[in-house]
Amino acid sequence: MIEYEAVIGLEVHSQILTKSKMFCSCPNDYQEAIPNTKVCPVCEGFPGSLPIINENAVLSAIKTGFALNCSINKETKFDRKNYVYPDLMKGYQISQYDQPIASEGYIDIVINKQKRRIRILRVHLEEDVAKLQHVTQSSQESSHSLIDLNRSGIPLMEIVSHPDLRTPEEAIEYLINLRIILQYLEVSTGNMEEGSFRCDANISIRPKGENYLMPKVEIKNLNSFKSVHDSLAFEFERQQEVLNNKNVVVQETRGWLDTKGTTFSQRTKEDAHDYRYLPEPDLPLLSIEDEIVNEIKTDLPELHYEIAERFVKEYSLNEYDVALLTNKKQNVFYFEECLKHCNVENKDLQKTAKTVTNLILGDLSRLLNEKDIFIENSPMPPQYLAKIVQLNNRGILNSKLVKQVLSESFELQEDPELIVEKRKYKQIDDSDILSSTIDEVLMTNKQAIDDYVSGKETAIKYLIGQVMKLTRGQANPGTVSDILIKKLKNK
Numbered sequence: 249m250i251e252y253e254a255v256i257g258l259e260v261h262s263q264i265l266t267k268s269k270m271f272c273s274c275p276n277d278y279q280e281a282i283p284n285t286k287v288c289p290v291c292e293g294f295p296g297s298l299p300i301i302n303e304n305a306v307l308s309a310i311k312t313g314f315a316l317n318c319s320i321n322k323e324t325k326f327d328r329k330n331y332v333y334p335d336l337m338k339g340y341q342i343s344q345y346d347q348p349i350a351s352e353g354y355i356d357i358v359i360n361k362q363k364r365r366i367r368i369l370r371v372h373l374e375e376d377v378a379k380l381q382h383v384t385q386s387s388q389e390s391s392h393s394l395i396d397l398n399r400s401g402i403p404l405m406e407i408v409s410h411p412d413l414r415t416p417e418e419a420i421e422y423l424i425n426l427r428i429i430l431q432y433l434e435v436s437t438g439n440m441e442e443g444s445f446r447c448d449a450n451i452s453i454r455p456k457g458e459n460y461l462m463p464k465v466e467i468k469n470l471n472s473f474k475s476v477h478d479s480l481a482f483e484f485e486r487q488q489e490v491l492n493n494k495n496v497v498v499q500e501t502r503g504w505l506d507t508k509g510t511t512f513s514q515r516t517k518e519d520a521h522d523y524r525y526l527p528e529p530d531l532p533l534l535s536i537e538d539e540i541v542n543e544i545k546t547d548l549p550e551l552h553y554e555i556a557e558r559f560v561k562e563y564s565l566n567e568y569d570v571a572l573l574t575n576k577k578q579n580v581f582y583f584e585e586c587l588k589h590c591n592v593e594n595k596d597l598q599k600t601a602k603t604v605t606n607l608i609l610g611d612l613s614r615l616l617n618e619k620d621i622f623i624e625n626s627p628m629p630p631q632y633l634a635k636i637v638q639l640n641n642r643g644i645l646n647s648k649l650v651k652q653v654l655s656e657s658f659e660l661q662e663d664p665e666l667i668v669e670k671r672k673y674k675q676i677d678d679s680d681i682l683s684s685t686i687d688e689v690l691m692t693n694k695q696a697i698d699d700y701v702s703g704k705e706t707a708i709k710y711l712i713g714q715v716m717k718l719t720r721g722q723a724n725p726g727t728v729s730d731i732l733i734k735k736l737k738n739k
Contacts, residue, residue: 250492251455253453257450258413258419260408262445263444266304267435269401270287270305270402272401282475283394290582291401293714299530305403308405308433316407322541324347325527326534326564328526329525339372348373351369364418366411369541370406380394411450416480416484427445431576446470449479450465459720468503489638501513501515526592583605585631586637589630590604590641601636614665636653636664
């Protein structure tokens with residue numbers, strides 16, 4: 249039996265965060281609008297209407313190109329991509345073909361702790377199409393489709409990879425990293441549910457070890473990471489079965505049925521010449537000045553993988569936690585603001601950074617998820633979390649009280665120091681006070697004492713827990729442990 253490998257390339261369509269559409273002044277905020285209210289003759293495709301290039305969309309594409317390590321083409325042009333479909337009002341799409349904004353870049357991904365470089369073929373601009381809504385009626389009424397032109401003309405970046413991906417898992421890792429980059433650049437929301445980040449996946453298979461390309465299948469309009477992964481996995485198996493049965497894989501476009509977990513044939517796959525590309529006659533050749541390019545490059549923000557490297561180096565955080573922390577720009581802002589308000593000396597910086605990280609990724613994240621709140625809208629500002637960390641560093645709060653105060657501060661939106669003062673939350677370190685409480689616990693837990701004396705050292709954890717319970721979590725666990733061990737040695 250021949251062993252095959254997948255050859256995968258992805259085409260990502262990302263809507264750009266601009267105030268207006270790609271070639272007209274209609275507003276970009278179409279998601280919640282009444283159908284067909286954010287339109288004009290240009291995006292409706294009226295004959296004689298003339299497009300004007302959205303400057304901010306061009307700047308966003310240049311910024312994206314730099315972030316993806318691409319070369320920026322100083323001269324670019326728009327083309328007409330001709331095809332017939334009900335959501336394409338003009339009968340052609342204004343896109344870019346042979347002179348894109350940016351080309352030949354890469355993204356580095358990590359799979360099984362191994363770095364893989366995925367090459368980027370191109371980044372180009374185009375306009376989005378209208379949105380179709382298919383209505384299925386009862387047997388007495390005919391099915392039909394509705395069209396909403398609000399999405400028509402929304403600025404799109406198409407980011408096309410080389411066929412360097414080999415598994416569905418690699419494809420997902422690539423998409424995750426690409427979306428994070430776009431969000432850090434603030435050029436796209438990256439929201440897949442709303443359709444602002446969509447993917448077409450191209451897949452072919454070949455015998456392992458070979459370099460040639462076989463006929464490919466394009467899976468259209470995948471709008472979740474799960475659908476990308478599952479459709480590629482299904483298609484890999486389907487194409488293997490076709491070849492093993494001595495048949496030929498047909499180059500075609502296929503759709504994906506989430507409900508059935510299968511792809512289905514839509515149409516024969518077009519080649520570039522089938523679209524009859526021609527230069528857009530209503531738009532001039534676009535020359536991009538060196539000054540603009542250099543300014544964008546200089547102002548490029550620090551990206552997630554650069555921040556991750558810095559956090560590991562500066563704070564000795566582990567790579568797993570750093571990956572979780574840096575997957576959202578807002579997390580990073582919250583972390584750095586919190587650390588700034590902690591106001592600790594350099595010798596305590598790493599320890600404090602780890603505490604802050606654990607609280608953000610642990611208790612705070614849990615509370616935010618329960619309320620379905622993003623961290624940028626957290627009822628607990630960074631300075632409040634910083635105060636809790638400071639109280640912990642000063643020995644006023646132990647780990648249990650930290651959780652308690654954090655929860656109350658989050659719910660009440662109240663200063664943690666006031667909560668500690670009002671509730672009289674304070675870690676008990678006094679040996680005399682703790683000793684009497686420990687004696688009380690030992691009097692009522694003879695079995696645990698016997699277990700410890702007989703060699704079961706885990707029994708001491710139970711005894712510590714009982715002391716913590718009696719002191720409402722305020723006892724210093726370390727001090728309790730020391731006193732317990734001394735007392736148990738005399739048993």
